[in-house]
Amino acid sequence: MLQTLQRSRTPSGTAYLDRGRGGETVVLVHGVGMRLEAWAPQIDQLAENFRVIAVDLPGHGRSEPLGKPSRLAHFVEWLEKALDEIAAGPVNVAGHSMGALIATGITATAPDRVKRVALLNGVHRRSAAARKAVEARADEIVSGNFDREAPLSRWFSGEESRSEAYALTRDLLHAVDPAGYAAAYQAFATGDSVYSDCWQNVACPALFLTGDGDLNSTVDMAREMAAAAPRGRAVVIEGHRHMVNLTAPEAVNAALIDWLHWEVENDI
Template identity: 55%
Template sequence: MTSTTLQLSNNRVAHYLEAGAGEPLVLIHGVGMQALAWYPQIDDLSADFRVISVDMPGHGESTALEPNADLTQFVAWAIEFIEALHASPVNLAGHSMGSLITAGVAVTRPDLVRRVAALNGVYKRTPEAREAVLQRAAELRSGSIDIETPLKRWFNAEEAQQAAALKVESWLKSVDLAGYATAYTAFARGDEVYADRWPAIRCPALVLTGSDDPNSTAEMARQMAQAAPNGQAVVIENERHMVNLTAPVEVNRALRAWLKTATTPETIKLEV
């Protein structure tokens, strides 16, 4: 696995981890995480694909966006990153906020996306759920960070889950608070930005979550998949929000099946 940076506009850099060769698979993590949060997928899928896991702006070693950046600006960043790779169309997968970004790329620049996957994404939150994430965003902007609450929500007491929880805890403790707050605010306000445009996603679309994820629910996953012409929902039983870490075998199996899904000239436009 190699560590690389790409120079983007406005003197910004995007840092990513890369492994393997073949059809490109770009991975975008969730808020507070970093490129390494996809380590089970990098390890497995790089045997057959060129896996590129990028640090979201303001996370890891990637330059932050301006403090008031909204979801559309994160989508614009992802588009610039993919274009700079000179590897499009790519398979594009995101987790949590990364799912909002990947959906935004798929609807605004379908020529860049061969297939799209949304893991533990959110879709048209209830007013109560939206208020809860907005409150957390406000706390982050004030300089307060609560690590214990999400850990308790994302992991159960099983030994394997707690091993993953320790990694997540270390990433949350090392994240730049300003970059975290910017991304989380965009995440809190972003669940409806592209929600009504899922019918425009014509490429194969995998929507995956855990049955016990209270915020990225199974019903949300089914609604997104039903809205996309070539959508498929996968719900992994007894799993929560960090399903790619806690159920890597099942997640990797679903991703491999998605990556084998046939595409047609009507669903992708190859770069020339």
């Protein structure tokens, strides 16, 4: 059974969890179809030494929808406003999948807000075939006639289908509001190249992490972004796919804690 974590709400309707008061602030942004509970292993670990803020995407969990066209830039603007309302910043931002695109966007457009950035299973300049497939999926979701469990076969191996991580992800996909899901997926489908040229100008420490079995957020993508960023580093978790933060929480938590100790030049 899905256990819901306690949330607060900003004046504009973003639901968020705020836990831990020591150390720097870490902001966690989940992927399409999920909600902040998808970060549960990271929240528990990181809150021991950091202030952790985890947000529900617009139209997901307890957050209000955007109420505007579904473009990645609107989600980036939403995150900036939410951070203003929570009075958080400058912060360390970690995003998973769609959250990674949003983290890229805020790093590109408001670099003074970001001390460090981490992309988990982030997409970067999809191939033509991959773009066609994800846009077709977006069209299905917008139509309302779609299989909620379709992503599971891509995100998990067959051996993981009986795992707690699989069950949690399946429950989250079934719980998501269809309109909120469709809006975010449209932005996700068209967002992989919006800020893709930013990395050569990103001065802050940048972590790019993925699983070696993730066919959508690939190892090559992570390494390409890391090579472009002056202070970029790629981490590949062997034997895992898209939901690596749930299937390999110890390895991911260790990588994030290491990232949070990377020295920040010209501290903000």
